[in-house]
Amino acid sequence: MPELPEVETVRLSLSKQIIGKTIKAVKVYHQPMVKTSLEHFENQLIGQTIDAIFRRGKFLIFKLTSSYMLSHLRMEGKYFIKSAHAKKEKHEHVVFVFSDNTTLVYHDVRKFGTFHLKTSETLFQEAPLNKLGLEYDDPQLNVAYLYERFHHRTIALKTALLDQSHVSGIGNIYADEICFCMKKHPLTPVFDLNKKDLSNLIECSKRVLNRAVKLGGSSIRSYTDSLGITGRFQNELNVHLRQGQLCYTCKESIIKIKVGGRGTYLCPNCQANR
DNA sequence: ATAAACGCCTGGCGGC
DNA sequence: TGCCGCCAGGCGTTTA
Numbered sequence: 206m207p208e209l210p211e212v213e214t215v216r217l218s219l220s221k222q223i224i225g226k227t228i229k230a231v232k233v234y235h236q237p238m239v240k241t242s243l244e245h246f247e248n249q250l251i252g253q254t255i256d257a258i259f260r261r262g263k264f265l266i267f268k269l270t271s272s273y274m275l276s277h278l279r280m281e282g283k284y285f286i287k288s289a290h291a292k293k294e295k296h297e298h299v300v301f302v303f304s305d306n307t308t309l310v311y312h313d314v315r316k317f318g319t320f321h322l323k324t325s326e327t328l329f330q331e332a333p334l335n336k337l338g339l340e341y342d343d344p345q346l347n348v349a350y351l352y353e354r355f356h357h358r359t360i361a362l363k364t365a366l367l368d369q370s371h372v373s374g375i376g377n378i379y380a381d382e383i384c385f386c387m388k389k390h391p392l393t394p395v396f397d398l399n400k401k402d403l404s405n406l407i408e409c410s411k412r413v414l415n416r417a418v419k420l421g422g423s424s425i426r427s428y429t430d431s432l433g434i435t436g437r438f439q440n441e442l443n444v445h446l447r448q449g450q451l452c453y454t455c456k457e458s459i460i461k462i463k464v465g466g467r468g469t470y471l472c473p474n475c476q477a478n479r
Numbered sequence: 480a481t482a483a484a485c486g487c488c489t490g491g492c493g494g495c
Numbered sequence: 496t497g498c499c500g501c502c503a504g505g506c507g508t509t510t511a
Contacts, residue, residue, distance in 0.1 A: 206503090206504065206505075237487085263505085277505085277506090279504085279505055279506080280488090280503080280504060280505065281488095281489090296489090313488095314488080314489055314490070315487085315488045315489055315490090315503095315504090316487080316488055316489080317487070317488065317504085317505070317506085319506095332507095333506090333507090357481095358481080358482095359481080359482080360481085360482075364482095367505085367506095369505090369506080376504090376505075377503095377504070377505085465482095465483085466483090466484085466504085467503090467504065467505095468502090468503075468504085481511105482510105482511085483509105483510085483511075484508105484509080484510070484511090485507105485508080485509070485510085486506105486507095486508080486509095487505105487506100487507095487508105488504105489503100490502105490503095491501105491502090491503095492500105492501085492502085493499105493500095493501090493502105494498105494499090494500095494501105495497105495498090495499090
């Protein structure tokens with residue numbers, strides 16, 4: 206499941222390969238992924254050049270000549286660059302054909318990914334980007350910001366980390382790792398977090414996400430980088446997917462529980478505090 | 480307003 | 496070996 210570090214890795218890889226290319230055709234094989242009319246999507250994109258690729262939360266933002274195309278990979282979205290003559294494979298749902306006869310292929314086994322088309326006026330004013338909270342490295346992300354959002358809420362710490370409206374970009378893997386870094390139980394109600402805890406939340410988010418970005422994300426489950434780069438952060442996971450294995454800090458067995466319906470890994474000793 | 484439940488979707492896995 | 500039910504899970508929508 207691509208989270209911020211994996212999306213950032215994809216962004217960097219794609220930037221090196223498709224900036225400056227001009228779209229000459231668009232093929233959509235699974236219509237529900239495109240959150241605008243198909244006709245509008247195809248008509249708008251044809252003839253536009255990719256000027257830049259940005260990221261906001263887990264969204265890729267393709268800056269085109271006169272539009273912005275948003276792409277969310279959700280669980281299993283991947284990009285490939287292929288020749289226009291390559292045979293279409295299973296799970297390839299959207300294909301952008303460039304004027305140099307290379308293609309950008311969107312591959313998604315679960316079909317959960319989405320595409321939006323925006324203008325410079327609507328990009329941040331409309332859904333989905335207008336719902337996102339701050340980036341983890343935004344200077345405005347401070348204790349006061351989190352306190353204001355959390356002090357009256359009963360939701361669990363992990364649930365709050367996964368809520369994109371507070372801090373954007375954190376998914377299931379990194380939420381577990383951030384809770385471990387904070388030495389807090391994932392079920393801790395957020396109204397119980399004191400200023401030191403909130404400060405730790407910010408510091409741990411930066412520490413975990415910066416390290417994961419540096420290592421090219423985590424290659425686990427279905428996520429592998431589409432452009433041949435293999436993430437290495439999976440080697441540094443402290444709790445995620447380590448059920449039954451020993452905590453590197455205290456040798457206690459890592460356990461798996463459910464939080465908000467999601468598989469959650471923690472060290473019951475290091476994270477007893479809640 | 481808040482929180483929980485549901486639906487989307489497919490492949491992999493355990494059980495028989 | 497094959498079939499079945501369950502699980503994974505981000506997030507928009509629906510329900511309580």
